[in-house]
Amino acid sequence: MYAGRAVETGPARALLSGPRHPYTAGLLAALPRLDTPPGTPLRAIPGNPPDPAQLPPGCAFQPRCPGALALCRTDVPELGPSQQEHRCACHAPLP
Numbered sequence: 001m002y003a004g005r006a007v008e009t010g011p012a013r014a015l016l017s018g019p020r021h022p023y024t025a026g027l028l029a030a031l032p033r034l035d036t037p038p039g040t041p042l043r044a045i046p047g048n049p050p051d052p053a054q055l056p057p058g059c060a061f062q063p064r065c066p067g068a069l070a071l072c073r074t075d076v077p078e079l080g081p082s083q084q085e086h087r088c089a090c091h092a093p094l095p
Contacts, residue, residue, distance in 0.1 A: 003050055003060035006079055010086030020088035022065045059091065067092045 001007065008021040019025040026045040047064035050056060056063060062072035071091045079089040 003055055004052055007089045009079065014086040020086065020093040021090045022067055022094065023061050025094055
């Protein structure tokens, strides 16, 4: 979920092993890991979440998205089919 909308759905294994939405990938990259040295800073998603009462036009994640396209600024992506039950609401999903 991002800004009140589902951005990616699917089986847990698919989401954790191959996220398609940049927000999902950012969340997973921000998780603390046991295989990193103590004191390693956590990764953060740059920028700030939008005000839910004043969402930007288009995709709400686009101001923070490293792969945003011009289309992302105007059109809200639908939660469309991707791979089997794994669905992603993104104009530029990750491979």
